[in-house]
Amino acid sequence: MAYTLPTSPASSIGLADYLDHLNTAVDTADTDSVLASADALSAFNSDADLLVDHLNTALADLASWQNGNPYMGPSLLLGRGKNFTVRANIWLPPARMSLHEEQTLHSYEVPHDHTVSFLTVGHVGPGYETTIWEYDPGSVTGVPGEPVELRLLEHTDLARGKVMYYRAGRDIHTQHHPPALSVSLNLLIHRQDDAHAPQRFFDTDHGRLTHSTPSPATRGHQILCDLAGHLGDQRTAPLLEHLTTTHPSPAVRATALANTVRLLGPAAEPALQRAVDDPHPSVHDPARNALNGRTGEH
Template sequence: MALSIACPNDAVMSIEDYLEYVLDEVDVSDIDAIAASAPALQSLGNNRDLVADIFNQNLKNFLAGGRTTQYSPQSFVIGGKRTDKKMFFVRGNVWCPIAQQAAMRALEERVFSYHIAHDHNFHFMTVGYYGPGYETDIYEYDHAKVQGYVDEPVELRFLERTGLPRGKVMLYRPSVDVHLQLPPAELSISLNLMVLEPQLQARDQYFFDVDAGRIAGLPYSAAVFQRNTLIQLAGHIGNARTAELLHRLAASDSNRRTRVAALDSMVRLAPPGVETVLCGHADDADTMVRTYARTALDAAEQPSALAHLRGGLGLSYRQEVSTLARKGLGEALH
């Protein structure tokens, strides 16, 4: 289960020292090594000037007409490192109480991702920095047993409801732990160590309906889906050269969803020979690719089946609100 790590200490660490420590001392591909580094994250959380200094710098940037470190409507990037072997960053998350009015409440719950059960395809460790913190319900599931379709049944096992008060450290396992946050009683801030590994980021992420035990949707802000939005848009406004490029992606890309998105966009563009391409994938080793190819080949006789499959695969051009402001992430990773 997601680990709650007790590591009380009074040490204080700067963001510069923390980043260097993780870069030099922590094997960020090893969850045990990340867990062992929890006291350092707590020491960073003990730095009571950390967030104030970030906000002060942003206020200076506003005054000077410069850029901010905004990452999403509720998040801000504090710093990060990228080398040939490691890529990680520290993020601050703001958690607000939500409005009592029904209309505003629904909007704010979406913005702050409250009551939305989801997993992550990366390691991340978090510490409560300010305020009472949110409460979170934690589940686990077996990623290997999931095919990845919207509305697919998933066995979710409830583990606990816990909180993230100031000083508490928690570590989440990629593609295992599922959690949903509940609004805090008062304004709260958490700090997250986010570890980016290409192999893990190629995995699917999901939203879950924990009551029904099903996949409720796909987080289009996740890295695995972000580039596919370009591929899907190409299926609406592409040309003959686009079809050639899509054909190459469908044949050679290592990610199954990218291959399916490329095939679907080819079907939408309908270039000469698209049926031959689909036939070539009808016996593909990957179940998702194979199912899409066969369903698309039968679309003339069963168009509703293709429409239903597209819905289950999330094959529509969409962007989550949280993808609209990501410039600060690139600036922080150096």
């Protein structure tokens, strides 16, 4: 389940010291090590000047501010290291923006999971309230509308100084508007196994998946496969065909299969036959349909 972590930081530390601690003392591949770093996050959170310092530096050098920040909305990239990112999220009350803007930027009132595990702490303001569920990602194929067994964990908040840990692809939460502008600090853990995990959105009232969005890595590989299918030569098809059975993302395997067929035509039948045994419906269903269509042509 999502954890609320007790902390007892020895003293306040600045951004440079926090990043140094993460780089030298935290094994991001070990969940226990990440959880044990909660005291360091709490100590970093005690630096009352960290956001002011960040904003003053940005105002003095606008050209370099937030270069390389991949996150949407009011999210400030504070630092990064091997397999981790440190950021600040700004949570605005409803009067500051339209409903559409809120849902786009913050996913307020929209139950969703996360593609990375992360520690978070309330830094400024009252923080948002949140309702948290958990689910088994292995039981979900990703088809919109499919039933999902959800377990309600708690309704809580991210008050100032409170540290929580969310698990990638297991914890679902919906955030409710804060009563006033609030800021949280996040330590995002990037693991290779999570690189192609889709972010999923849910209807918790009816226990259903509403839709998923591919990760940037997945979408990039899909675009690459599509370009290869349209522009490739005789060397390209074997490379695409290899991805139809080896890529960890079913979305990429399906895209690679479609472009293998585009390049090879009837000669793609062996690839289609192998794809019929793929465990994911987004791959084996199109393969079966294609083979059935070919059978019907004879």
